[in-house]
Amino acid sequence: MxxxxxxxxxxxxxxxxxxxxxxxxxxxxxxxxxxxxxxxxxxxxxxxxxxxxxxxxxxxxxxxxxxxxxxxxxxxxxxxxxxxxxxxxxxxxxxxxxxxxxxxxxxxxxxxxxxxxxxxxLHHIYPNHIDLVENAKNFAKKIIICEPVAVRPQDNMNGHDALARTVIKISKYFPERLIKILDFLFADNDGINSFEQRSCWKYNNESLKELYYHLGFNKIYNILDDYIGVWEG
Ligand SMILES: C[S@@+](CC[C@H](N)C(=O)[O-])C[C@H]1O[C@@H](n2cnc3c(N)ncnc32)[C@H](O)[C@@H]1O
Missing domain, CATH: 3.40.50.150 (Vaccinia Virus protein VP39)
Structure with missing residues (x-):
């Protein structure tokens, strides 16, 4: 390749x-x-x-x-x-x-x-997520989005298995500066998008669904911390 x-x-x-x-x-x-x-x-x-x-x-x-x-x-x-x-x-x-x-x-x-x-x-590219989705509507008849309610352990994250749930529970008590260092070395730092912008993704179940509806995604499914939304043009 x-x-x-x-x-x-x-x-x-x-x-x-x-x-x-x-x-x-x-x-x-x-x-x-x-x-x-x-x-x-x-x-x-x-x-x-x-x-x-x-x-x-x-x-x-x-x-x-x-x-x-x-x-x-x-x-x-x-x-x-x-x-x-x-x-x-x-x-x-x-x-x-x-x-x-x-x-x-x-x-x-x-x-x-x-x-x-x-x-x-979308949580990686905040606050440009709306721009991305709106532009993409020109290129397909259907768009599927899937995002977690939150990405900071202090917010609404739960995790899937026991290890993830324990790590999230413990790190809820970590100061912001330590979270930022851990993110940089071991977590969601993709080398493209900043911690400051990514960590603005703070939703709960209701406000994330509202964002989806606002973007025109009317079919919504919940899987654990994630919400899948479907837009059809
Ligand atoms: C959390 S992963 C999600 C990947 C995949 N969709 C999944 O669900 O497993 C985020 C990915 O976005 C990529 N990424 C972030 N910003 C990007 C951009 N502007 N253009 C292309 N890739 C980007 C990163 O390299 C990373 O692989």
């Missing part, structure tokens, strides 16, 4: 390896249920799915073979992990296109995508 290299800033350990990212996110969220649900909403017809950003491509494990999948992410290591999964048969779509692109490069969006998926990204 020829992926051009775009350098990003310092990334936490989680964003340095696709394996560590998958191990960590499985503890935090019910990945199986989440991506199964998104795949179910995408459905079985022959469609082109644009996954922005694709991360390690967990979604590809749940998509049917007849789908053309295009994933963008600035993290090159994650794209390479997807290609490895595809070679091993773990990533299911018959055709996979991977690009190390910025998701705000609207000029590069393909004009034949049926569905755009924004999973676990």
């Amino acid at each position: 020829a992926v051009k290299t775009i350098n990003t800033g310092f990334r936490s350990i989680v964003y340095r390896s696709g394996y560590i990212y998958n191990w960590t996110t499985k503890r935090l969220y019910d990945q199986h249920k989440k991506f199964m649900s998104i795949a179910k909403i995408i459905g079985n017809g022959s469609k082109k799915v644009l996954d922005l950003p694709c991360g390690t491509g967990f979604l590809t494990h749940y998509l049917p073979n007849n789908i053309i999948y295009e994933g963008w992410d600035l993290n090159r290591k994650f794209l390479i992990k997807i290609r490895k999964d595809w070679n091993r048969g773990k990533a299911k779509p018959k055709k996979i296109i991977l690009k190390q692109n910025n998701i705000f490069d609207f000029d590069e969006y393909p004009d034949n995508a049926d569905i755009i998926v924004f999973c676990d990204i």
